[in-house]
Amino acid sequence: MHAAGAVVCSICTGTLFLAEAGLLYGLEATTHWSVAPFVREHYPDVRLRPERLLCPAGTGHRIVTAGGASTWSELGLYLTARFAGDTEARRMSKLFLIGDKSDGQLPFAVMARPHQHTDAAIAAAQVWLGDNYTTGNPVARMAEIARLPERTFSRRFRKATGYGPVEYVQALRLEEAKQMLETTAEAVDAVALAVGYADPVFFRRIFKRSVGVTPARYRQRYAGFLRV
Template sequence: MAAFGLHEVLGDTLRNGRGLSRQIQPVLVAREQGSFRSSTGLQVTPEQGLHVECADVVVVCDIHLDQDESPQGRWREEIAWVHRHIAAGALVCSTCSGSVLLAEAGLLDGAEAASHWSMADLFRDRYPTVRFRPERILCDSGRAGQLITTGGASAWQDLALYLIARFCGAEEAARVARLFLLGDRGYGQLPFASMARPRQHSDAAISRIQAWLVDNYATPNPVSAMIERSGLSVRSFKRRFSAATGYTPVEYVQALRVEEAKQMLEREAVTIEEISASVGYEDPTFFRRLFKRRAGVTPAQYRQRNRIRGLPA
């Protein structure tokens, strides 16, 4: 269920988002606080009832509605609660079929809206003024960005990243995406992986080189420069560097460069060629091959899957 997924993912900003200027504290709300079973038989225990009046964000999760079942007259208390929140300036969102409740509330009249594709006939027949967009994953449904609807059952993941980016920043959204493997998972886990943290060590000469490399990884012939700055022989430097960090010098430089390239692909509207040159590779073809080997996808594919939805292109 979307409610549980959203609760866990959004709550990670509170548990592990240290240093954020803003964090998200999710609360599961229902008409009654007593435990009940969902349409799939899963037990749900709300944390609060509809007396909550101070939420900054309201997410209406997917609802169960049989094909021959009319939404007319349903969710009166929930609709009144949503109306109070949107009147107070809260951001109101829906996942999957939750947009039916927003449509029933009249909030989507004249606006575009996403929902599960199976809701197309219902929207056409009951909500003819709503411009139903079954192809959309995430849709700004108006009121100056105050209404957000999303598509099918797994679109809650896109909503989670959108909300984290909007309230906590793109960097936090990217961290959460990598942690929970959110996004297109067709290429496995490698596109979500970050550079493994070098092991702790006491080799002062290698530590100095690592510190220097943070700001100089794009320098030409970096391994030669590292060896020269260390004052060690080539053989001794390579042996000590590998023992201290767990990487060969070349692998370490490549990992740093690819990680920086990932950050640029996530946040900046620059060409692959510009990114390649910026991280130290004058040959963009070589850069693309290296990036795919380390990240599992091409730079273009990584950008497509990791640029946060809702942020400027």
Template structure:
């Protein structure tokens, strides 16, 4: 399938509710998808780099199914014709027999897949895809606790439970994910595929999706510039946005303002909330972060590209401001920007 990423088409994602569905992943996925192309601009002022995603919670007949989990999940609408269907994790005992369950929903999944849609699962939701007959002959992942159940009832499915995310099928249109928290990996994969890699990284930063062992700094973006009516400072901000690589940028900014360095520094901080040097360093480091996320250039080359002649000084500043080294930052976020299965 050619993923519907054209600017003229806002992809429709359906989060399928079944009696066994658990609410955490459904609502988590819904919130992430709704944020794409919207929340990062609200937080930082940076424009979207990809399209929005229309996410809806759906169920047969558009009504809440009886919940075996104890929490009712209210759908927006009936099954419809989405571009992507996601079956979240399902709560059932390990000795449960899933055969013959969900006949209407299973038929709908087969119909949507035949029409070119992408079909995805979270955790034990893999069982639903297997029951629909979509996984025969494919390599998929699922929660380790139901491996034996899958082998018993769906022996034609190739299991790879050591994996977290596994695209398979024609054009990678079947995507399975491992444990219940793997909904986050699936969400970022789909955002990168249907919006943009940059939007996927932004979603990871907004919701702090990923490794938390190094704290919150690696996820943080530059705060949204505060509004002001100082025309002199605004002109300097406009200039430095395109010229942050300039040598001794603060001195040049002060000269362009026509003010003494001391007066300029005071007015700039009053207008923006930043000292001039902190503002320039923030611009440079944010640009370096984007290059590390999307480019394969060496760290030394990126340091030079954003205005630092001494790569060691750049590394020290980056670690102080971001909390990790440039190499570690790239390791964390470059894989998010490229959907799984992409080279």
């Protein structure tokens, strides 16, 4: 299969099968730490890197070895990113809680999809907000667009979407902030300003409360997490 162009992967002691088949000759590879001495003794031509979780090697990186059995998740994310893109890999990481769970589940969570509804006035306000969520006092502006008093607007908005207006605005802003932290090197203060928070201290506080970690910690978890 490899000779026909397939990408061949192994996890844990599966490296031994690839080495025995001659596929790792002269290539870097990783494996479970416990069999590293065995590999060195019996397959001295393998350039063993047991400190690594993943080790793509060979022409076109068509050989990929992974460390211990639990590294299936890193291998899965690597392959997803490689064949479906980084965005899809990040989505899979969040959906299946793959990665460091020491901070709990909140860093994996994304904004819940708003309810489907038929309230045209609220729908118009949602459409406007999608392009203008960085605007100051957006709830008052949405009420104007919906042509409703603010209290009536708030009640109808919650009934239609399942979110309070302020909660909805914050959720949109934080989802955009998370996207920027995942995919750009913008400073946290610049991210805060870009999504509508003029006070970076307030942004950090609301981000930590909603996401469970600081913006810097979130970036550390996701930005470039697929690099090998």
